[in-house]
Amino acid sequence: MGVISPIGIGTSAFWESLTAGKSGVGRIEAFDPTGLPITFAGQVRGYDAKKFVPTSQRKNLKIMARDIQLAVGTAKLALEDAGLLESRPTADRFGVEFGASMSSSDLDELAPAARDSVDEASHLDYQKWGTSSMSSMPPLWMLKYLPNMPACHVSILYNLEGPNNSITQAEAASNLAIGEAYRIIARGAADLMLAGGCDSKIHPLLMIRFGFGMLTSKRNDAPEQACRPFDADRDGVVPGEGSGVLILEEYEHAKKRGAKIYAELVGFGAGCDAFDPTRRETDGTGLRIAMQAALRDARMNADEIGYYNAHGVSTPDGDRAEARALREAIGDHALEIPVSAHKSNTGNTVGGCGAIEFVAGVLALQHGVVPHTINYERADPDCPLSVVAGSPRELKKPSFLSASCTRLGQAAALVARTI
Amino acid sequence: MRRRVVVTGIGMVTPLGNSVAETWEGMRNGRSGVARITRFDASTLPTKIAAEVKHLDLHSIVPNADRYEFSGYNTKFAVAAAKMALDDSGLDVNRVDRARLGVYLGAGEGQHDFERFVQTLAPCYHDGRVAVPEFSSRGLKHLHPQKEWEQDPNMPAGHVAALVGAQGPNYNCLTACAASSQAIGEALELIRRGDADVMVSGGAHTMIHPFGVVGFNLLTALSTRNDEPERASRPFDQERDGFILGEGGGMVILEELQHAKSRGAKIYGELIGYGSTADAYRMTDPHPEGRGAIRAIRDAFTDAEIGPTDIQYVNAHGTSTGGGDVAETVSMKVAFGDHARNVPISSIKSMTGHLIAAAGAVELITCLLTIRDGVIPPTINYEFPDPQCDLDYVPNTAREAKVDVALSNSFGFGGQNVCLVARRFTG
Numbered sequence: 001m002g003v004i005s006p007i008g009i010g011t012s013a014f015w016e017s018l019t020a021g022k023s024g025v026g027r028i029e030a031f032d033p034t035g036l037p038i039t040f041a042g043q044v045r046g047y048d049a050k051k052f053v054p055t056s057q058r059k060n061l062k063i064m065a066r067d068i069q070l071a072v073g074t075a076k077l078a079l080e081d082a083g084l085l086e087s088r089p090t091a092d093r094f095g096v097e098f099g100a101s102m103s104s105s106d107l108d109e110l111a112p113a114a115r116d117s118v119d120e121a122s123h124l125d126y127q128k129w130g131t132s133s134m135s136s137m138p139p140l141w142m143l144k145y146l147p148n149m150p151a152c153h154v155s156i157l158y159n160l161e162g163p164n165n166s167i168t169q170a171e172a173a174s175n176l177a178i179g180e181a182y183r184i185i186a187r188g189a190a191d192l193m194l195a196g197g198c199d200s201k202i203h204p205l206l207m208i209r210f211g212f213g214m215l216t217s218k219r220n221d222a223p224e225q226a227c228r229p230f231d232a233d234r235d236g237v238v239p240g241e242g243s244g245v246l247i248l249e250e251y252e253h254a255k256k257r258g259a260k261i262y263a264e265l266v267g268f269g270a271g272c273d274a275f276d277p278t279r280r281e282t283d284g285t286g287l288r289i290a291m292q293a294a295l296r297d298a299r300m301n302a303d304e305i306g307y308y309n310a311h312g313v314s315t316p317d318g319d320r321a322e323a324r325a326l327r328e329a330i331g332d333h334a335l336e337i338p339v340s341a342h343k344s345n346t347g348n349t350v351g352g353c354g355a356i357e358f359v360a361g362v363l364a365l366q367h368g369v370v371p372h373t374i375n376y377e378r379a380d381p382d383c384p385l386s387v388v389a390g391s392p393r394e395l396k397k398p399s400f401l402s403a404s405c406t407r408l409g410q411a412a413a414l415v416a417r418t419i
Numbered sequence: 420m421r422r423r424v425v426v427t428g429i430g431m432v433t434p435l436g437n438s439v440a441e442t443w444e445g446m447r448n449g450r451s452g453v454a455r456i457t458r459f460d461a462s463t464l465p466t467k468i469a470a471e472v473k474h475l476d477l478h479s480i481v482p483n484a485d486r487y488e489f490s491g492y493n494t495k496f497a498v499a500a501a502k503m504a505l506d507d508s509g510l511d512v513n514r515v516d517r518a519r520l521g522v523y524l525g526a527g528e529g530q531h532d533f534e535r536f537v538q539t540l541a542p543c544y545h546d547g548r549v550a551v552p553e554f555s556s557r558g559l560k561h562l563h564p565q566k567e568w569e570q571d572p573n574m575p576a577g578h579v580a581a582l583v584g585a586q587g588p589n590y591n592c593l594t595a596c597a598a599s600s601q602a603i604g605e606a607l608e609l610i611r612r613g614d615a616d617v618m619v620s621g622g623a624h625t626m627i628h629p630f631g632v633v634g635f636n637l638l639t640a641l642s643t644r645n646d647e648p649e650r651a652s653r654p655f656d657q658e659r660d661g662f663i664l665g666e667g668g669g670m671v672i673l674e675e676l677q678h679a680k681s682r683g684a685k686i687y688g689e690l691i692g693y694g695s696t697a698d699a700y701r702m703t704d705p706h707p708e709g710r711g712a713i714r715a716i717r718d719a720f721t722d723a724e725i726g727p728t729d730i731q732y733v734n735a736h737g738t739s740t741g742g743g744d745v746a747e748t749v750s751m752k753v754a755f756g757d758h759a760r761n762v763p764i765s766s767i768k769s770m771t772g773h774l775i776a777a778a779g780a781v782e783l784i785t786c787l788l789t790i791r792d793g794v795i796p797p798t799i800n801y802e803f804p805d806p807q808c809d810l811d812y813v814p815n816t817a818r819e820a821k822v823d824v825a826l827s828n829s830f831g832f833g834g835q836n837v838c839l840v841a842r843r844f845t846g
Contacts, residue, residue: 031551032551032552033551033552033555034551034552034555035552035553035555035556035559036555036559037559060702063702091699092696092714095695095697096697100593101571101572102528102529102570102571102572102593107540107543107549107551107554108547108548108549110540111540111541111543111544111548111549112544114536114537114538114540114541114544115541115542115544117537117541118537118538118541118542122538122541122542123538124534124537124538126459126460126461126462126463126629127460127462127463128463129463129464129537129629129633130460130461130462130463130464130465130633131463133633134464134465134633134636134637137633137637138637139637139638140637140638140702140703141634141637142630142634142635142637142638143638143702143703146528146593146595146832146833147528147572147593148593148594148595148831148832148833148835149702149833151594151697151833151835152697152702152833152834152835153702155697155698155699155834156699156700156701156702156834158699159699160697160699161696161697161698161699161710161711161714162696162697163695163696163697164594164695164696164697164834164835165592165594165601165605165695165835166592166593166594167590167591167592167593168528168572168573168591168592168593169573169576169589169590169591170571170573172573172589173573176588176590180605183608183612186612187608187611187612189695189718204551204554204555204558205536205558205567207555208555208558208559208562208567209567209568211559212559212562212564212567212568213564213568269588269614270521270587270588270589270590270614271518271586271587271588271589272521272522272577272580272585272586272587272588272589273580273586274517274580274581274583274584274585274586275581276486276581277574277577277578277581278486278565285586286586286589289518289586289587293518293614406573406577408573408574408577408580409577410573410576410577410580410589410590411589412588
């Protein structure tokens, strides 16, 4: 496993921060956020991508947007952790599946082209766009931002020639990617899959879009307390950035090479609200369908699940819908099952969130401890859940259910347990 | 025994027409959909031509078309093609388990709201840097909230789910030019393994916008034969000079065989093989020996439990680029052996241009129509044989031939290779 998150690079730092209740949310440092409706985010600090790619490939960092740079670093950490960095079994049985978003172009890179194509009254002249603007753009500009590039770069860096896919379902993307990678191995199309997700929403245009949705937190004066899933005083999403990667391996294959085994992935399910996407937020239908399908797939009852690793997006409506979905999916167990939302620490890393939270879940299994949801202070009667708050809690049963969901109700759930 | 999957509905919006019938008629007649770009003034760009969708009237196709007012073309093409496919299938969604009715698209990334974005950004550039606070306040004032939201690449799949009432698994994959083939292959697997009974699958995409054309021109990937638009897309021809951007959508209704039979559905064909691999070679070039492509073809054959000689038609990726067409020819020769010289291979991109993420879906539908009607669409503009591309590309005119099994190739920028095999359904 590998993780690069706002609360740490690498699984040890990440786990330490999770159990210490650290927040990775703060005022945006990558650019001056003055004037934006939200001036803070969950930021990865101190990440030097150069240290994570072989010297011969460093020039390629120039054609990698931030999310791709996070992905290649996380992939390296995961391969290292799995003992597969130096040598790997046959390339064609090793695939890659990522959840990713369309990155937004670096504004400094596009601005000269924009300037060259408008006149003083800000009127756009397409004829100038075709001449002076085009010549001021970098030749490989487009390659830097395509959503399939994280999976492509990782496949090229490590010569992974098996099935290769990139799923762009926002917050559900990396859970879907992990679930599909699991299915690819189950149907025998690969022995090993590098699966996960990455994203960075720390970009002026993307923050403007979040602002347009009116869904972002207003706590500009207290960023660390802004992401508070299920808390009665939650007031919106906190965008973030990060990446999580898992190495999934067919069981006999892993045993044969004497690999360290963290957990077994046993359930996967997906669903969708299928309501008009112009509506602002999900009502939880897709989430319920996904959770039920994942539990059925795992052949497990809700009372066998150690904790619910929640989506916990921290919007008033979103968390309420999730609480209702859980209740509908597992009945009264929803009142008792320990729930924790790790977005409280990292913010919403969108394309990366499912994978990062899955890594947290697997670490919880390894340590027998559920990290707590920070900023959970006042229970919300509309979210009648047993939120793990204040400090980490013992994990009583060695399994977890994890779910993620988009604003449109595109959802995916996973179940894992200790072997 | 594993569950079998058949295609029970098809829908297309392409540069050759806004329906399956019109598009197919265009292909049979070897018509080109390429012309001067009309969507914006491209007169000073190196490439001024493309294959555009013409006169799409969403109101005549989908109910409440107003709801797509602020959607991008990807969503518009997706919902139009999906509605056609659903109607064609005769499926009554009120009589299916909606949690087992899913959507898997390979729809493109959303395009910027170009004029607003550029006009917002331009004045904020001072002394070699963007003044971000200025951009932020201008952006909040000038950008259109819904148009911004609609650009997310999960939107087309969300809209299609809403249109058909699909509460099952909902995906969008973006693997460049292989995306909608990959979507269909993955949707096939979802039904096979029992995670769904019916999937709406396919793709929708346009890159015919100022950023798309410039982006590909910067990579020198597009044809610049501006004086002869209809002759510009010429896969496998010696004089080819790059691909032509196309746009549109293609959707299929994939259905578990018993599910289709029990409701007496019309069956276009059975989807029997899927292969997916990565070149792991370079960002911009296919592997010159077609390493990943060969494995994708072979994996699809293995999955379909057939051999190369069972294939009677290959719908090529055939983009009309120098290296790509050679690499595909080389892959065909290795994967097919001697049969490579006997099997007809054609590229409809010669007529439709390259629909990028949507290409594979339209091409699979073409294979199904070939199986149905016994007509292989041609590779038009094939005039000067290239010694490195020396197979039977069905030059210039459609050919009558009974085809029971067809292969569709899709190879994506960045090295993703996807192959699908469709077979006539005989029970």
